[in-house]
Amino acid sequence: MRRDSIFYKLFQQSPTLLFELLTNPPTNATAYRFDSVAVKEPKFEIDGVFLPPENQGAGVVYFCEVQFQKDEQLYERVFAESSLYFYRNRVKFSDWQAVIIYPSRSIEQSDIHPHRNQLNGDQVHRIYLDELGDIRSLPVWVALMVLTTVEDELAPQEARYLLERSAVEGNETASRAIMELVTTIMLYKFEQLSRTEIEQMLGITLKETRVYREIKEEGERSLVLRQLTRRVGELPQEMRQRIETLSLEQLENLGEALLDFQQRADLEAWFSREGV
Numbered sequence: 001m002r003r004d005s006i007f008y009k010l011f012q013q014s015p016t017l018l019f020e021l022l023t024n025p026p027t028n029a030t031a032y033r034f035d036s037v038a039v040k041e042p043k044f045e046i047d048g049v050f051l052p053p054e055n056q057g058a059g060v061v062y063f064c065e066v067q068f069q070k071d072e073q074l075y076e077r078v079f080a081e082s083s084l085y086f087y088r089n090r091v092k093f094s095d096w097q098a099v100i101i102y103p104s105r106s107i108e109q110s111d112i113h114p115h116r117n118q119l120n121g122d123q124v125h126r127i128y129l130d131e132l133g134d135i136r137s138l139p140v141w142v143a144l145m146v147l148t149t150v151e152d153e154l155a156p157q158e159a160r161y162l163l164e165r166s167a168v169e170g171n172e173t174a175s176r177a178i179m180e181l182v183t184t185i186m187l188y189k190f191e192q193l194s195r196t197e198i199e200q201m202l203g204i205t206l207k208e209t210r211v212y213r214e215i216k217e218e219g220e221r222s223l224v225l226r227q228l229t230r231r232v233g234e235l236p237q238e239m240r241q242r243i244e245t246l247s248l249e250q251l252e253n254l255g256e257a258l259l260d261f262q263q264r265a266d267l268e269a270w271f272s273r274e275g276v
Contacts, residue, residue, distance in 0.1 A: 010141065011064070015034040016029050018099060021099065034050055034051075035230060047066050048066075061093045065101070067107060072110060078100065097123055098125070100126050103129050103130060103148075135147065140178065144182070147185050155189055159186055160202055225240065228267065
């Protein structure tokens with residue numbers, strides 16, 4: 001189950017989601033911007049960085065790592081990446097915090113003794129999704145995170161509950177975003193099923209009308225262009241024009257692939273593989 005892309009989409013849709021997990025969130029949490037950044041060292045890439053508003057002076061930067069597999073050197077890597085990024089951008093930030101999200105304590109690194117000062121202080125926050133409480137009592141965006149960990153036999157009914165709840169609590173745009181995310185999560189959970197079968201399981205129909213697809217395609221293209229600019233720099237006009245010709249499916253594929261891009265050559269290689 002490709003949870004990295006799911007959580008990336010969750011944080012893109014709701015950047016304040018991270019702060020709903022913390023006991024003492026910043027007072028200006030709603031002004032934070034979510035990004036994914038690469039630190040120019042071999043294999044150094046931070047899952048998510050929450051950047052404080054630039055117009056309010058130096059603020060606190062939040063690093064986020066979503067870890068669903070055992071990694072016995074996770075903390076070594078996370079602290080090295082975070083410290084290096086903070087060092088290189090020190091003038092922008094007054095402090096840093098790190099949030100590590102696990103499905104359960106069993107996934108956490110076994111030997112944490114070398115990091116006892118950081119892990120027992122107030123700078124690093126460890127979140128265990130299975131300890132957040134009943135999925136139906138949680139804020140809907142937090143509940144979506146927990147849905148990724150729910151047992152397969154219970155997932156369909158919990159997914160339907162979240163869809164019904166979002167229809168009551170949210171506006172049409174938010175409900176549509178939640179519907180897309182629930183469907184995506186269920187597709188990853190039940191990879192043997194088609195999208196149509198998942199929609200039947202959930203009792204929904206995503207109406208792929210021409211107008212809906214055009215709106216969705218434009219939004220996806222805008223998001224992809226912004227993320228590409230952040231990852232590989234300003235794109236030449238020729239590359240932007242090629243992206244303008246991509247279908248919705250190709251844009252969605254590019255949106256997932258670009259998480260691994262380091263330079264423009266990676267985008268060129270993707271164009272070649274896709275025959276664009």
